[in-house]
Structure formats: C-alpha cells, structure tokens
Amino acid sequence: MNIQQLREQFPQLSRTVYGKPLVYLDNAATSLRPQPVIDKWTEISSERTANLHRAVHHIAAEATEEYENTRLKVAGFINAPDPSEIVFTSGATHSLNLLAFSLGEAFVRQGDEIIVSEAEHHSNLVPWQMLCARKGAVLKRLTVDDSGRLQEELLPSLITPRTRIVAVAHISNVLGLVNPIEEIAAVCRKNGVLLVVDGAQGIVHQQVDVQALGCDFYAFSGHKMYASPGTGVLWGRKELLEQMPPMFGGGEMIETVSWESSTYAPLPRKFEAGTQNISGTPTLSPAIDLMRQMPPQEDVKEYVYRTLTEEPGVRLFGTTFDLSLKAPVFSFAVEGAHHEDLALILDKMGIALRSGQMCAEPLMDRLGVTGLLRASFAPYNTLSEAEFFVTSLRKAISMLK
Amino acid sequence: MTLQEKKEQIIEEFSMFDEWLDKYEYLIELGKALAPYPEEKKTDDRLIKGCQSRVWLDAQMSGGTLVFSADSDAVITRGIISLLVGVYSGRTPQEILSDDFSFLETIGLKENLSPTRANGLLSMIETIRKKASENV
Numbered sequence: 001m002n003i004q005q006l007r008e009q010f011p012q013l014s015r016t017v018y019g020k021p022l023v024y025l026d027n028a029a030t031s032l033r034p035q036p037v038i039d040k041w042t043e044i045s046s047e048r049t050a051n052l053h054r055a056v057h058h059i060a061a062e063a064t065e066e067y068e069n070t071r072l073k074v075a076g077f078i079n080a081p082d083p084s085e086i087v088f089t090s091g092a093t094h095s096l097n098l099l100a101f102s103l104g105e106a107f108v109r110q111g112d113e114i115i116v117s118e119a120e121h122h123s124n125l126v127p128w129q130m131l132c133a134r135k136g137a138v139l140k141r142l143t144v145d146d147s148g149r150l151q152e153e154l155l156p157s158l159i160t161p162r163t164r165i166v167a168v169a170h171i172s173n174v175l176g177l178v179n180p181i182e183e184i185a186a187v188c189r190k191n192g193v194l195l196v197v198d199g200a201q202g203i204v205h206q207q208v209d210v211q212a213l214g215c216d217f218y219a220f221s222g223h224k225m226y227a228s229p230g231t232g233v234l235w236g237r238k239e240l241l242e243q244m245p246p247m248f249g250g251g252e253m254i255e256t257v258s259w260e261s262s263t264y265a266p267l268p269r270k271f272e273a274g275t276q277n278i279s280g281t282p283t284l285s286p287a288i289d290l291m292r293q294m295p296p297q298e299d300v301k302e303y304v305y306r307t308l309t310e311e312p313g314v315r316l317f318g319t320t321f322d323l324s325l326k327a328p329v330f331s332f333a334v335e336g337a338h339h340e341d342l343a344l345i346l347d348k349m350g351i352a353l354r355s356g357q358m359c360a361e362p363l364m365d366r367l368g369v370t371g372l373l374r375a376s377f378a379p380y381n382t383l384s385e386a387e388f389f390v391t392s393l394r395k396a397i398s399m400l401k
Numbered sequence: 402m403t404l405q406e407k408k409e410q411i412i413e414e415f416s417m418f419d420e421w422l423d424k425y426e427y428l429i430e431l432g433k434a435l436a437p438y439p440e441e442k443k444t445d446d447r448l449i450k451g452c453q454s455r456v457w458l459d460a461q462m463s464g465g466t467l468v469f470s471a472d473s474d475a476v477i478t479r480g481i482i483s484l485l486v487g488v489y490s491g492r493t494p495q496e497i498l499s500d501d502f503s504f505l506e507t508i509g510l511k512e513n514l515s516p517t518r519a520n521g522l523l524s525m526i527e528t529i530r531k532k533a534s535e536n537v
C-alpha cells in the first residue's frame with residue numbers, strides 16, 4: 001500500500017479548516033479513523049447489536065463471536081501467549097487504573113515502593129499516586145536527563161527489597177523516545193519487581209511483542225491506533241492476572257452470586273464487568289489489519305527531525321543519535337515565542353497540533369518549561385505536509401519576533 | 402472617552418481587517434506595546450485559571466473606579482488583555498457590571514480564537530466582572 005492509497009482510507013484527511021486543507025499533526029493525541037473502522041462500527045450497529053455471552057439467540061452469538069475474534073486478533077498482534085490474557089477496557093487510562101487498583105490489592109503493602117518515570121503521562125502517574133495514598137506505599141522517581149532521555153541506568157540503584165512495581169511508558173507522548181523496555185525488564189525480573197508498560201504510544205509506532213519485551217503488563221488505547229475511541233487493552237501475564245482481584249463488580253464477571261458473596265469468572269471476563277463496548281472493540285480488528293499494511297514514513301521523520309534540530313531558536317526535546325529509537329513525535333520550544341501563540345497562528349494556517357503541558361506536568365517541570373509545542377505524525381502524513389508545517393512554523397515565528 | 406465610545410473605536414479599528422493574519426498581527430502589536438506589569442504582582446492569587454498561557458490580572462479601586470493592569474507570557478493573549486484593560490480600566494464597578502462584553506464578538510475574537518483560547522478569554526472576562534461585583 002502506498003501513502004496515497006492509505007490517505008484515501010481516511011475521510012477526515014479531505015476536509016478543510018478555515019478554507020484550507022487540514023494538516024493533521026496531532027496524531028499522538030488521537031489518530032484519525034479509517035473507513036474500514038467506520039464501516040465496522042456501522043455494520044455492527046446496524047446488523048449485529050446484541051449483548052454478549054448472555055443470550056441464546058442468533059444475533060448474540062454473532063456479536064460474541066465478533067468480539068472474541070477481536071481478542072484473538074489483538075493477542076496475535078502483540079504476540080500474547082494466551083488470548084485470555086487480553087482484557088478489553090475503555091482505554092489506556094482505564095487499563096492503568098485497573099492495574100493500579102487490582103495489582104495494588106494483590107501485591108502492595110504499607111511501606112512498599114512503586115517506581116515511576118518522571119516522563120510519564122498523568123495516566124501512568126496519578127493511579128500510582130492514588131495507590132500509594134491508599135496503601136501507605138512510597139512513590140519513587142526514575143529521572144530523565146536534560147534532553148528528556150530516561151536514565152534507566154539509575155534503575156538498579158533505586159530498587160530495594162521493598163520495591164514492588166516499576167511503571168514506565170514504552171514511548172513517551174512528549175519525547176517520542178523508545179525506552180529500552182527489554183533492559184528495564186531484565187533488571188525488574190532479576191529483582192522480582194513487576195514491570196508495567198504504558199503502551200499508548202508504543203503500540204502505534206513499534207511492532208510490539210510482549211513476550212520479547214519481557215514486561216508483565218502492557219496497556220494501550222484503541223483511539224490512537226485508528227480504532228474507535230472508548231476501546232482499549234490491558235495485557236497481563238496470566239498467573240498475575242489470576243492472582244489479582246477485580247476492580248469492578250457486576251455483569252458477566254461472576255461465576256456464582258449468592259446473597260453473601262460471589263465467585264468470579266475466569267479470565268478475561270473477571271476484569272470485564274458490565275456491558276462491553278460491543279460496537280467499538282471489534283473496530284480494533286480492521287485497525288490492526290490496516291496497520292499491518294501501512295507504509296513506513298522514515299523520510300518524513302528524518303526530514304522533520306533534521307529541520308527542527310538545525311532550526312535557529314528551536315529547542316527540540318527527546319533528541320537521539322539513533323532515529324530508529326524515535327517515534328515521529330516532536331516536542332519543542334521556540335526562543336522568544338510562546339507555544340500558545342504559535343499554536344494559534346498555525347491553527348489558522350490549517351495545521352492541527354498540540355500545545356501546552358500534554359498531560360505531563362512533572363516532565364515540563366523537569367525540562368524547565370511551562371509547555372511545549374508538539375507535532376506528531378502518522379503514516380498518512382506526507383513529506384509535503386511536513387514541509388508545509390516547517391514553512392508555516394517559520395512564518396509564525398517571524399510574526400511573533 | 403466613555404466606555405461606549407472606547408468600544409466603538411475598537412470595533413472601527415478591527416473592521417479594517419478582513420484577514421485573520423492582520424487581526425493577529427494587530428493583536429501581537431498591541432501585546433508588545435502593553436504597559437509593563439510589575440514582577441511582584443505576578444502572584445498566584447492574581448493568576449487566571451483556564452488559559453493555556455499564564456495570565457495575571459491586578460485590580461485596584463481608585464477614586465470610585467477600578468484600575469486594571471495585567472500581563473501574560475503569550476503575546477496574542479497580551480493583545481487581548483490590552484483591549485480589555487483599555488476598555489474596562491478606569492470605569493466604575495456599576496459600568497462594568499452593566500456591560501455585556503459583546504464587543505469582543507463583534508470584532509470577531511470569539512469566533513477567531515480556538516476553544517481553549519476562548520475559554521481563556523471567558524476566564525478573563527469572568528475575573529473582571531468578579532472584581533467589579535466585589536467592589537460595588
């Protein structure tokens with residue numbers, strides 16, 4: 001599939017804003033939806049709506065089959081050893097909160113320690129803060145250097161016999177850097193510490209193999225990987241998921257219920273209380289099919305990286321010598337120009353990008369900025385869009401100077 | 402100049418621009434020209450919530466009127482502040498409270514600014530009104 005064929009799959013790419021063609025560079029916030037995903041949602045809504053697992057009628061069986069086939073597909077996509085390890089959620093935030101609760105109940109006691117990286121999205125920080133407050137546990141910080149690189153070499157010295165969990169992003173939503181999960185996993189395994197990976201960005205830009213990564217849990221959202229919003233996944237190692245109590249009760253998560261107490265359904269239903277996202281979750285299937293065919297976009301990434309690192313007055317964070325370890329997510333500051341002013345002007349030129357703290361306030365504090373501008377690219381973004389972005393950025397900077 | 406006259410003057414100025422670019426350039430100019438705001442007044446209690454940039458607003462009663470001074474670290478926001486301060490500073494609290502702030506829509510600011518920016522603008526207006534009602 002070439003890029004033109006890919007673009008044709010995304011209806012929103014043909015719309016205009018302020019009479020100009022939309023240049024959508026806010027993909028790290030949410031990706032656009034391709035036609036097969038829209039079609040899947042419509043098809044289920046118009047032909048296959050029924051509640052899952054619960055009824056004997058024909059449509060319920062079809063709907064259940066569709067949903068469970070999606071589970072198989074996701075398991076294959078991330079190379080999970082067993083499809084029952086795939087828990088469907090409403091998104092990465094849901095997955096991480098579920099983990100912080102259930103893992104916390106199972107394994108965390110007063111005085112235990114949780115290590116979280118300083119570069120995390122709030123969704124992979126706040127749930128751990130809440131767990132620490134609930135259990136009287138201690139939150140410890142794995143730092144980044146001045147450019148934003150995770151100082152994973154400091155991890156062994158942070159781990160003590162009380163450390164239970166390390167939580168880190170596969171790829172930071174601000175820096176775009178790929179963290180060395182295999183190495184971090186090796187350190188964790190050696191010390192008997194559980195490793196939680198926030199894969200919200202990782203799943204989009206890496207070929208994820210959870211067994212090769214060696215982590216214990218991997219969480220992500222559907223809406224950043226072209227599927228429907230309100231969908232998400234938590235993968236976890238079976239023997240751990242089995243030891244964890246559910247966070248929500250009700251629906252099909254039970255085995256038996258008496259007045260006094262309940263026993264829980266086997267995995268993964270134990271963690272899927274209530275009516276599932278019956279129209280949304282199956283859209284992960286066509287999204288995965290499309291992702292497998294997407295053309296690489298090395299030229300766009302190299303062009304933007306090179307231009308922003310060389311541009312006078314622009315300070316790019318998340319630099320690296322090895323571009324294979326960088327996703328096309330570029331956060332930067334411009335000397336003498338506020339990120340909000342730049343974003344407002346670029347918006348008027350038809351360019352959608354993100355400005356502000358990007359749900360990572362501790363990282364902003366560490367980098368010494370009040371906010372940044374972020375351009376994040378998807379495989380459907382062309383080199384000419386990237387060039388237009390650079391020219392427009394230069395124009396906006398000169399307006400503000 | 403009365404409040405009404407000041408608003409009409411601004412509406413007249415903005416009516417000359419039909420391009421967003423010109424409007425922004427004018428706001429940027431206004432922002433750059435805004436009177437300096439004392440560093441010691443950049444305190445948390447003067448910070449306005451709901452803006453992506455930081456905005457400080459100081460209000461003092463003087464001879465029966467409210468005197469505003471304000472600042473922001475973003476220049477387009479400073480331009481908008483400059484408009485607001487120009488119109489509402491030196492007015493009595495009653496005058497401010499009886500105004501509907503609709504001149505901002507007339508000059509196309511609300512429609513022209515992004516939703517987060519519009520929220521910031523609304524927060525600024527709310528703060529000015531709050532200061533007025535505290536001082537009636």
Ligand SMILES: Cc1ncc(COP(=O)(O)O)c(C=O)c1O
Nearest residue numbers: 091092093121123173200201221
């Ligand atoms: C790295 C990272 N983690 C977590 C999240 C939260 O994802 P969601 O809002 O889909 O739950 C995001 C999305 O912004 C993210 O980029």
